[in-house]
Amino acid sequence: MDPTTPSEKSLRSSFSSVREADSDLAQNFTSTKISSYSKLGEEVEEAVDDLPSPPEMATQTQFIPPVTQPNSRLHGCWFPAVAAEGFQGWKQIGVKGRQASKSYGDLQALKIVWSPAPLIKKDPERPPPGQSAIEKLPAEILDQVIDHLVLDVPPNGVSARNVDLMSLLLTSKMLHSATLNALYKNITIPHSRIFRKFLSHIAQNKGLGTIVRRLDFSHFNPTTLFATASERATTRNLTPETLMQCLELTPFLREFLAQEYIEDEIDANVLRKLFFGLERLQGIDFCGCSSTLFKNSFQSVLLSDWPEALLISRLSLHKCITLPSSVFETLLPRLGDLTHLDLAGTRVTNEALLSIPHSAKITHLNLAKCKLLTADVIIDFLAHHPAVQNLVVLSLGADARSHQLLNEEDLSKLIPVLPHSLRSLSLKGSKMAASHIDLLRPLTKHLEELALGRRLKITDIDRLFVPDESNDGNIGQELEWIPHSLKYLDLSDYTATELDLITMFGRNTSIMKKYSSPLEVIEVTDDLYSRLAKSPVVKQLGWTVMENGSRAWLVRVHNAEDGPRDSGLRSWKMGASFWGMHKIPIACAEVGGMYGSYMFKRKL
Template sequence: MTTDRVDRSSFSSVKESHGGIAQSFTDSKTSSYLRNEVSNTDNEDAILDDFVSTTGSRTPELEFERQPELGSGMLTNPQSNLFAFTPCDGFRGWKDIPLMAQTIKNVKSKSYSDLARLHRGFQWEISDRDRMDLDVVTEEKGALQTGKSRLESLPTELLGAIIDQLATDIPPNGFSARNIDLMSLLLTSHTMHSVTLATLYNQVTIPHSRIFAKFLSHVSSHPALGTIVRRLDFSHFNPTCAGMTARERSETMNLIPETLLRCLSLTPNLREFLAQEHIDNDLSSEVLKTLLCDLPRLKALDLCACSSANFRDAFTNVLSTPDLLPAALPITRLSLHECTILPSSTFDILLPRLPHLTHLDVAHTRITSTALQSIPPTARLTHLNLSKCSFLNGAAVVDFLSTHPAAQHLVYLNLAMDPKSHEMLPATLLTALLPRLPSTLRSLNLNGSKMDSTHIPLLLPLSKHIEELGLGRHLSLPDIQALFVPDERLPLPQQLSWTPHSLRYIDVSDLSSAELDLGSLFGPRCPVLKSVAEPLEVIEVGADVLKRLERSKPVLDRVGWCVKEAGRRAWLVRKRDRVTDDGGRGWKWGACYWGMRKVPVARAEVGGMYGHYMFKR
């Protein structure tokens, strides 16, 4: 069993690199599948010689030609950490099997039984005259019968939970074999086979179109496998497909609207469908109609950054006849993050049909205030992302957050705006909003809003339960300090009764280098970077501040902080000798680091294009 999940990457992916300082990410700007110099034959075998689900565990990076240690036996797969096998004394290798010349061209199967039928016997089989006297093995008293081991006797739910530890949400690099350990478990026993199948097919990740074709072939041949599938994940989908041109990919017809529609028809129990911009042209009207109307168990739908004209036309075509849609859709978690091309009418029709909505990400879309208010009162929103929604009215947003029954249990709220294009929350509206935010809140982003020192007392009660806080414009360093330590001018009893903050991350990227005053920030009297400000460990800064910090590495080392970057974003991160808290929280749904800007709708490790939109933009 392998548990190391470090250094996996996929096309255009950003993933968290665990085991070190917070906000450390690995990035793959080009296809990792093209970085592996392997022959065409190796490529084909690597793709086709295993099951399709890429939920297998990561295996250590061993040299493929490494010789096994003396006495350890031959490895069924050199990249696996499972037990090796030991061949019998007469074994000469598979290549020495003498098959009849007239049939060798037609041999396609490599199974033992098929090969045995083609020949009277194998060269390693021992005749009676050559048979050795073997020691008689006496069954020990109390020995367990075959298939009755203690592991196999565990309840199916518990055994499945153990095998699930071999699964990972992020596919391997290149064309390296997938699911090595899980594939080995399939051959262990009938019990292990049935439980492992559930793990293999429960959550299916599709990194490129050949894997999709292989998966579709399996579930078409064995429809029962399709009923196991609960998640189809295209967030790691690689559009380059091993160096094929766009014309070649279209001619293969592996992933096209027709095959995707067929796949959905074979997975009737699907609960999570995760897509992204690289497959938006394959989301036809029929596919979208199936997702919205024909999958009664679908709970999560993520269409992150799908913004092609074909996608827009397909979506509007499905919604053009609202009477054909169910009055209530089963979807509880919906992400249309960066679906900039969808018209406002899309949200007017869709949102009233989501009575059990808990997660809604409509960042940088054309959602209107009317559509927002149309969310049914029976919904119970915990995650809401309204960042960069320029069609929203600030007063209507404040009214929704203050009075709408669906918004009274928020845990994650992103109201960030680009003030150059739209200012949703001026100072007066912000003053009205802050006292009305719920105590359940753990992440609040107010980037782009107009703030001043009068808002700090309103933020103080929130800082006692919020862990992530994005601040607006026009604040100063003394204003920020007031969030972490009591004002020295307060009476002593009030200072002693001060309730410590819970902030681990603050975003001050709206503040210029002059407003942040780096000279004072690194000075001896400022508490923000000192241990007194803990548990604060991450401070996000803007581009102009980053330029100055890059020239201040000795100063950063002296105060025990460092700079981390990813795409357009940069952070000051506190150095720690040992990690006592990896940042994982239930409300992050798989992420561990701070400041995510995309709402996850499925519990999974951060990676693929979703990681890009969470932490790089």
């Protein structure tokens, strides 16, 4: 008998949330079928009084009649009885069986003897209100200090967020203002009730809306509160109209992060507001939005009068697979300030790619699985276009089972023109040859992530980590050898039958040895996970196996003598700490929710 209720099943099947976990091991994720926020709408914690319990006190009282009317019960006073030695306050006295007194001042008199409360001497060194050292800090520094207390993502579904910030709101006027800025600067919306509450706040106090810089729907789960679409439609918490109202009330918005679960709420009016009506908007992410309504809304916006230039610098249409090519041919020529562009899995064309303005300074570019692009245009674009001369992240990955972008000849032309600024490169799905190792070697001196294509042998790949042995006894090449900088190597193009594990774990190969450091993570195909997890050789060589969704990794285990593990945090990862992300981040934020799933759980 399956104990899972139908409602639980619907929750688990409707949402997949991934977060990086704090651990001594890389690639260690917490993955759940529902968002970490989901329980917020279902469970309400009872209020907990953290004050110390009052001591047991005598409740015997004595009535003292007035002198002038000794028989009156209407006049006079109640006092603690003389025998009530433990009396500490009127609030503990029972009146008709109930503690009815409203007084909260503890009396110190015993046996009806009163004494004044001791005076508290004021510390002469204590600054007057508003003049403490922290309140005198510049606003920019105070914002940075308070930002360390902000939790964008709660540790679990029932923990209250930002409790410390609630206390700061009551401290002083200066800290109140700075704390409000921290609370409202980046808004994370886990479900529609939170959105309605947020919208109500900024509608009642429009000043709060001017603080908002980011609207983040990456954790949004529509089934947290309502199991069916009809229930959600009835409540009308998050609709195109309320979303539009929210955008009207947040005029200084800089980042709008959406995903497939709110795609039908992004209508033509919302799109016009995002592209034309928010002058300070810099980052837009429509990750996974591919519904018919979303596509039709985008197509209707194309009929509008577009300005010659858009101020958007970071754009993600990751896996927006239904958008027509006309969307990219309209958008890309207007993005002169572009720095981050994720078009993975889209219908972007050669013409649209080449139309990117020369003034753009692209550092992050994802063209994975863009089947309408051709190798010759991409090579020419990377070799000569001024916008991509300082690339840091580049993905040209493809699924070789359905499409091949780069063959051997294409790679021989491409690899030499790649900039030395690169830190992450994906050539997954390409057709490689042993000769490409010599071309890749210079790149490994500054690359930290490298995804290789097919057709290589383990002995070929091993040459990335050690110098070639000289047959004539000349050791000059070995002495001039510059160690590699790779932290992550993707070998997931090789199936369980193609990857030569005997050679890979053998004595004559350096990949799995300690001196292949700083190599820390090797991605393998997911069908190897169970086989490697049972292998004692993996543990003997100082590695372990991790998996998440449809991805699996060999991860180096750090011992005490090895020192602390590299956290993996890099500025170019924009908040992510683990290796091999398939999606380019648009905002500097902790990875989680659906974005975490697209980055680290799903295949290319």
